[in-house]
Amino acid sequence: MSGAGPIVVVSGLSRVFDISAPLLSRLLAREPRRTLTAVDGADFAIQRGETFGLVGESGSGKSTLARMVVGLLKPTAGHVVIERVDLARSGDKAAQRAIRRRMQMIFQDPFGSLNPRWRVGDIIAEPIRAFGADEAGARLGRRATRARVGELLELVGLHPADARKFPHEFSGGQRQRIAIARAIAVHPDFIVCDEPTSALDVSIQAQILNLMRDLQDRLGLTYLIITHNLAVVRFMANRVGVMYLGRLIEIGETEALFARPRHPYTRMLLDAVPDLAMTGLPRTPVGGEPPNPIDPPPGCPFHPRCPQAIAICRTERPAFRDNVACHLA
Amino acid sequence: MTSPLLSVRDLRVEFATRKGPLVALDGVSFDIAPGEVLGVVGESGAGKSLTGLAIIGLLDPPGRIVGGEILLDGERIDHLPPAKMRNIRGRRVGIIFQDPMTSLNPLLRIGDQIAETIMAHKSLPRKEARTQAIAWLGEVGIPSPEKRIDAYPHEFSGGMRQRVVIALALCAEPALVIADEPTTALDVSVQAQIISLLKNLTRRHGAAVMLITHDMGVIAETADRVAVMYAGRIAETGEVREVVRDPLHPYTQGLMAAIPTLEVSARRLAQIPGAMPRLSAIPPGCAFAPRCPKAFARCGERPPLIAIGDRAAACWLYERTPIGADARA
Secondary structure, three states: OOOOOEEEEEEEEEEEEEOOOOHHHHHHOOOOOOEEEEEEEEEEEEEOOOEEEEEOOOOOOHHHHHHHHHOOOOOOEEEEEEOOEEOOOOOOHHHHHHHHHHEEEEOOOOOOOOOOOOOHHHHHHHHHHHHOOOOOOOOOOHHHHHHHHHHHHHHOOOOHHHHHOOHHHOOHHHHHHHHHHHHHOOOOOEEEEEOOOOOOOHHHHHHHHHHHHHHHHHHOOEEEEEEOOHHHHHHHOOEEEEEEOOEEEEEEEHHHHHHOOOOHHHHHHHHHOOOHHHOOOOOOOOOOOOOOOOOOOOOOOOHHHOOOOOHHHHHOOOOOEOOEOOOOO | OOOOOEEEEEEEEEEOOOOOOEEEEEEEEEEEOOOOEEEEEOOOOOOHHHHHHHHOOOOOOOEEEEEEEEEEOOEEOOOOOHHHHHHHHHHOEEEEOOOHHHHOOOOOOHHHHHHHHHHHHHOOOHHHHHHHHHHHHHHOOOOOHHHHOOOOHHHOOHHHHHHHHHHHHHOOOOOEEEEEOOOOOOOHHHHHHHHHHHHHHHHHOOOEEEEEEOOHHHHHHHOOEEEEEEOOEEEEEEEHHHHHHOOOOHHHHHHHHHOOOOOOOOOOOOOOOOOOOOHHHOOOOOOOHHHOOOOOHHHHOOOOEEEEOOEEEOOHHHOOOOOOOOEEO
16 A cells, blocks of 8 residues: 555445335325435545445445445435545546546446446547557557457456457456456546445455456556455455444455444344355354434334343434444444 | 155257257256255256246247156156146145245235135135145245235345245245246345245245255355256266365365355465357257367267266266276267
């Protein structure tokens, strides 16, 4: 880590979705507006060159948070500041465009994220055509673009001749390689990866995770990895943020967080993962399921499932202090 | 060993296509003893789900069994007429699929679905079937079952729905339950609950389980024995603890090493080069040979399952081992 300061600073970031019924039905049924707070006041920073992992179960708001970080979704409140530019609020279009080039995204489903009617070469060349080949936005001729695409394909372990093929000619793992080639085509600094290996088999997952780490070393990338798979986070991330019901409840260095989880929810998650080391051993799973985010419990959102909950947990929401949001920590 | 509850012998399933038959399962043999949990693990396309479907007679055309036999309690069930097979499904073999919504009728109250199954298979009057249905819902951990029995599937969360499906699969007290990825659609904390529920309930009712999953961690915690599948064939079978600790087949070795764990943070994951062959391009000889780091001349010929103690591996490396070299094909 080059200690050059944070590349991304997220502060007080929230997103509320309006999930009310259509106006007329709502008036007829005399229902009030209903809202869902998908992300509630998230604060964290990602340092240059590190991998920050966000983990949580479905509905915890991790994907919504990721989409706000890359600017695919406007925050309801709070800020995402990337390289000192506030993406959602800055009026400086040129600065925004420069930032957009420097961050890219890799999605979960390599079947949905590649246009089936485009040749692989065009898919990878699209960001080059949109943003130019380097920081100055230099335009590339056709031949130079083709050469660059070939170079990128080799970088991700495919063959330059694959540029002429269509996505359906590739397996899931190969498609994810194509998505990675597209993401690194315009020399980004920062890549947001939303469940990059969840759709892949374990042996293919290992190939993709190794590739992502190699590229990080070679190109000096910073990653934000969103996943529900704790083992993937353990392998990839330097620091981890744990989300529960829209709130970040614990952030820590990976080693420390896995060795000594501080929030009871983090501990529960780590205990719940079926692990090879557990072969044949009995264990007691925690009860309950994540509550409905439309109607979150008062106080600490985890208190109904928390084995250590005390009176204050039921009434007062714990502040996020010293990297953990728990009354007992 | 007592006589097996389920015995699959040299099962071969083909899909007829215009270009000739595709062999999807090739010489698959295994036994399940009464009350035993057999894990069937493999990556997508290995044929694990297909094996389950073949056993319960639900192969979709053009897929069909072209060779081998399936014995339930010593009786052949691989070519029974549909009406007879319907009697076996539910009564003697319970089924749990990945997505609980596909197993539950969204238009019927869950109590009616369970009661109907009990009535059909145990010829009980409606009232008694309903009482039993309530007891089953209680047993699978649905809170206040006498109230929830009249709820519809959509009124339950994913984890609760899977509990209902488990009740449905077990309510006719089958001797064998086939569970195909029963926890894959669930969050980790809920997955742990469902696994231990399935394990405890089947043990209490003395049912054997064929647990099909891609997740070695789930198998490691749940199963007594495991069968590892690759390209429509069994690569290795053995007691779970031994297979996890000391895999014999090079494919199993690669697979185990590729799984990231919570304990050690490695710099790189071991990876198996390439991907599993498509059905149309399964290499002659050992199907794993082109990706195998230990392949040698002999691998051009297809290896039988070679017994090593009470384990077996389809690999020439174990030819002529000192203990019990009876190569059962």
